[in-house]
Amino acid sequence: MKQSQETSLTPRQVRRAARLARRLMPHDGDLNVWLRNLSEHRNRPIKATVGDLSATPGLSGMCVIRDDGDFIILDASASPTRRLVFLCHEIAHLLLGHQGEVASSDLVARATPDLPPGLRSRVVTRHEHDSLEEQAAEELATLLSLEHARRQRAQELRSNAISARLR
Numbered sequence: 742m743k744q745s746q747e748t749s750l751t752p753r754q755v756r757r758a759a760r761l762a763r764r765l766m767p768h769d770g771d772l773n774v775w776l777r778n779l780s781e782h783r784n785r786p787i788k789a790t791v792g793d794l795s796a797t798p799g800l801s802g803m804c805v806i807r808d809d810g811d812f813i814i815l816d817a818s819a820s821p822t823r824r825l826v827f828l829c830h831e832i833a834h835l836l837l838g839h840q841g842e843v844a845s846s847d848l849v850a851r852a853t854p855d856l857p858p859g860l861r862s863r864v865v866t867r868h869e870h871d872s873l874e875e876q877a878a879e880e881l882a883t884l885l886s887l888e889h890a891r892r893q894r895a896q897e898l899r900s901n902a903i904s905a906r907l908r
C-alpha cells in the first residue's frame with residue numbers, strides 16, 4: 742500500500758521534469774546548447790566532462806553538486822551512446838532535485854582533479870539502483886535519451902534533404 746502511494750508520486754514529477762527538459766533541448770539535439778539552457782534555467786553552472794571512474798567498480802557516471810555549480814563526470818571508457826544515457830541520467834537527478842550525499846573528498850578529488858578543492862559538495866552516484874530516486878532518474882533518463890535520439894535523427898534527415906537539393 743505504502744509502496745503504491747510512493748510510486749504514484751513519481752510519474753507526475755518525472756513528467757513535469759521531462760516537459761521542462763524537452764523545452765530546453767534544442768531542435769538539433771546539440772548537447773552543449775542543451776546544457777547551457779539547463780544551466781541558465783537553473784541559474785547555476787552545469788559542466789559535463791569525462792573522467793576516470795575506474796577506481797569505483799561499476800560507476801559509470803556521477804554528479805558532484807557543489808556550492809559553485811553542478812559537475813557531471815562520465816566514464817571515459819564508455820561508448821558515446823552509453824555516455825549520452827549516463828548524461829541524461831545525471832541531468833535527471835538534477836532536474837528531480839535529488840540532493841545526493843555528502844561525499845568523501847577523496848572520491849570527489851579523484852573524479853574531478855581539475856576542480857579546486859575546498860568547496861562543500863554532495864555526490865549523486867549510480868549505486869543505489871533500487872531506490873525510488875534511482876528509479877525516477879532512470880525513467881526520466883530513458884525519456885530524455887529517446888527524445889534526444891529523435892531530434893538528432895530529425896536533424897540528420899533535414900541536413901540530408903538539404904544536401905540532396907544541392908546535388
Ligand SMILES: [Zn+2]
Pocket residue numbers: 830834865866867868875878
Ligand atoms: Zn543515479
